[in-house]
Amino acid sequence: QWTLLDWRPKRPDMLADAFSFGRIVQDGLVFRQNFPIRSYEIGADQTASIETLMNHLQETALNHVRSAGLLGDGFGATPEMSKRNLIWVVTKMQVLVERYPSWGDIVNVETWVGPSGKNGMFRDWHVRDFNSGQTILRATSVWVMMNKLTRRLSKMPEEVRAEIGPYFMERSAILEEDSAKLPKLGQKRDTNDAARYVQKGLTPRWGDLDVNQHVNNVKYIGWILESAPISILEKHELAGMTLEYRRECGRDSVLQSLTTVSSVECAENFPEVSIQCEHLLQLESGEDIVKARTVWRPKRPFSDGNMGSISAESA
């Protein structure tokens, strides 16, 4: 879950300047924030993990909502939404990673929102290297409204549209969206054509829970990737990911993560020979939590001279 607090800055001016909490640019429609990559955000590959990059997306989405003055008493729940007990829920997310940043790099994140169908909102991100301007990742997501008491989806009330409509843009971070249907991947699937990996007994740890005691959204990605064979993780890097969110997952859930792997010559958006995986995260009782597709490309040699020399460790 991407969960939000009613957070109001105590000293907005000073903070924004001194610590680059980000700001609204481009006619008030795009929110921009920089993040230095920390030593603890890089992994065995010497680059930032996908989880780190997803965390930056979450943080900028929250700060955008706050900066726009749209924050009611929840994540992007405007005053008119709050009156009606409406909250935003994410239904889909697609991420394309062009390159992974290294320790000391600064990533520049831009995010904006727009209409999705009659009742939804999209939120897109474009992340670049602050210094070179090179694209790091592009992402898009779809959000709809849910009544938090009945847990049913809701149409977008006109009063809400009046609040958020002025912030809508038509710009798309990803021109060719992954609209291919994610296949059913349950227990009964015929898997003759693909290797299949299962990781059972996944349970949230205390540290995986957010303030609502729901599992954090980024944690799902960790679980999904965990069922992929380590040989893929060692020799490939995640190039793209499409996630469909089906239902919530609380602290007492026990999950399993299923992955099927297939080799593809040339997937959409990915010119290189790559590996494609289909993933299903479900409760052990059978309900689907998240369906996903990932595409992996061969790891590139370290492109950057300044990361070449590694020779120390600590106990």
Added chain:
Amino acid sequence: QWTLLDWRPKRPDMLADAFSFGRIVQDGLVFRQNFPIRSYEIGADQTASIETLMNHLQETALNHVRSAGLLGDGFGATPEMSKRNLIWVVTKMQVLVERYPSWGDIVNVETWVGPSGKNGMFRDWHVRDFNSGQTILRATSVWVMMNKLTRRLSKMPEEVRAEIGPYFMERSAILEEDSAKLPKLGQKRDTNDAARYVQKGLTPRWGDLDVNQHVNNVKYIGWILESAPISILEKHELAGMTLEYRRECGRDSVLQSLTTVSSVECAENFPEVSIQCEHLLQLESGEDIVKARTVWRPKRPFSDGNMGSISAESA
């Protein structure tokens, strides 16, 4: 493992200013850096996790070494150490947390080093709230030198002492160090006097590995806390922690985490009624990786009005 790269900043002046990468203060002996707490760094308690705070300690240690110009080709391995294949290894760490910061708070970390015995170095930290100046945590650690080829501990060569000695201070972050011996806590311990919890089958995930394919130091803490009963995690907060590092842990290790819980009326440094735990993280084959003691105090009610209203989540 706290593992370091040979990282040299490409544009030190601009970066330090624009993104508060930290700087050396106080006669060149103390390194200071600020961190805004991000939305993804807080957990179910609405405050930063201990792992987040430990990450800040790691990042400042690295940046201090770099800023002091002491970085050879590894973590604090000075040129004279590099010549001799010596690296730093941490043997002990003690952390006392006074309060946990919230999303949007800015923490100010100070770190410095000094002598520890004849051949060791201590590194201390004092973390404060940037705005109020209130202490968040204090920490101390002890480091010794190891030959990275033989994996044996080494005396501190005079040439190395000449390099790092000028940076030594005598100031202590923690006046009353936890010098009580950590008890043996293996399989054979008589546990009639205390509840005992075991978590078996812990294995590193790909994302837990650092650039040397060792398990990240902060990960150990997660594993240690994981074997504590959830009732403690729910109703108490970690007030202090003492860790003794015994040996490295690689990617193929299978570990178990043992915890015994006892109630204490008044532990050193902790005036409140609190819970004390003894922990042992060991390979399933029996070798000790980390021994630890943790002290827990009852959770405080949310002290801060601006975190009071939570009402939204996302799917």
